[in-house]
Amino acid sequence: MTDQDNALPRTVLLASPRSFCAGVERAIEMVERELDRRGAPVYVRKQIVHNTHVVNDLRERGAVFVEELAEVPNGSVVVFSAHGVAPAVHADARARGLTVVDATCPLVAKVHAEARRFATRGDTIVLIGHPGHEEVDGTLGEAPRAMVVVSTAAEVERLEVADAGKVSYLTQTTLGQDEVSEVVAALRARFPQLREPPSDDICYATTNRQNAVRAVLDEADVLLVIGSTNSSNTLRLVEMAQREGRDVHLIDGPADLDPAWLAHASTVAVTAGASAPPHLVDGVVAAIGELGPTTVTERSVIEETVRFTLPGREPTPPG
Template sequence: MAQASSDMQVTDASTRRVLLAGPRSFCAGVERAIEIVERALESRPAPVYVRKQIVHNAVVVDELSDRGVIFVEELDEVPDGATVVFSAHGVSPAVREEADRRGLDVIDATCPLVTRVHMKARRFAARGDTVVLIGHAGHEEVEGTLGEAPDSIVLIQDHDDVAAFTPENPGQISYLTQTTLAVDETAEYIEALRERFPQMREPASEDICYATTNRQQALRALLAEVELVLVVGSTNSSNSVRLVELAQREGVEAKLIDSAADVRPEWLTGVRAVGLTAGASAPHRLVEEVVAALRAHGPVVVEERELTREDTHFELPSSVRGPKAATGEQDSATRQDRDGGAA
């Protein structure tokens, strides 16, 4: 599905085109995680703690902090018995066990699609596989997945790791991936592994989530028309960084920005067409603010480029469901957007 619309006609050569990649901004998993924290604020005694950043976006974290949420790195910073929310990126079993020992009131905001990867990791390890996890060391999602079967999972980050991988039983290997990777690069690693280990077993469904895939495909579709790409997202947002890298691999200048305040006038010199998108953890309004900032540097025509329409919804945990749950929230299995490519 492709769609293009503009808010004005190009009148002269001084008008800059702004092409909005769609889908962009929040995905279902991010929306769910933020709503979980908001409901916890309404239903639990203050303060509410969140382990790590609820989603990887500085603006979201700052706004929730202003509302009284306390973000911590580890559970030892949370008082016994207090409410703590696990972030959308998931946690290892060891973290859950610690929370149980401490008597913490846990609300789990792990994205259901990350939970699905954890379930596969346990299942593959239980059948005796060496599980290759393609991902980035240090990312919370990867740490949580590794923790599901630490003696059976091997992390692969690049082609060097693929070449160095020497499993004890080459005939019993399976693989999983972080949900927010670059689709093309991940496919290269999988193919390289398959060449070395033809019997490697793959998951029944891909692990890179629909939102990551859709945003990369939407951006790719407009790269031939632009000279500069602006990606709204924070530096620790894996899917946002992958969007920047995608544009750069195609030879297009790309900048990662947290907000409109980061736009630099010198980036726009000689640029007649700008591609604009946002990672899955960046609020929609930030894109609108960037468009307004671009208008401050001259007339623009805005074109919406919607490649795929997303209609995914994840159910909230029962511990925070309220009246809203009875008025139309849908199950975690509602998936009508796979024509492009979960977060």
């Protein structure tokens, strides 16, 4: 690669929507509010959202991130992450005398409620998701005896259930539409009386960001996806582009940008997962601009107006 290669004029296509979703914004604000109210330390179980920059910023302000409640001193304040927790974790917190601030995304809480309802009516619940993900662990904890987790259509073929006429399914909110559709089709083939949730469990923001990427892929020589490696919705964006045979790179921020990736790229698409701060997008665009003349174009597929109310505050009007 030569300096002349990198000095070629480029177009940056910003896929929109991108970056923070309403659930992420709400969770971060809840930690910030507790820090403002009580001062440091405020304990947070797991990462509040799956992004290293968000976690590091909050840590600098006095948030203390722990893996398990045993690390939180009795009587302290603890924030539960946006991914939700199992009822057993809530019970443990009560037994320890902890003050709980529950930042579970309302869309995840919806899935928890569905799990309880389906279990009460006697269903075997198939949870489509990735084992070990925090959201899956929390949902599984709502009905552990009634629920099984599957990730692929192949796993559906190996399922054993008590009553094939009483099977329902739920999904992790951050999955790709394509992968969920394939698993649901396999479930319907095996269990014709399959019951579904009353509305799609996949988060609106996950779907919107995937659709936004689809809208720019055909024009882009390279796709840059901004987000951390443990962010499920971010990884789905990368996988979607890879399935289309596109040149795609996952970066945590501007410092990870390798100019060699853009050496022969005249059009660079940029997106960010739902837990990645908007300022990282600005930084990446600025870094691309340092390589040569750059024109920035935004390509929007939908305007997001969803806002989630903070507990104890007046609702925020859509915008």
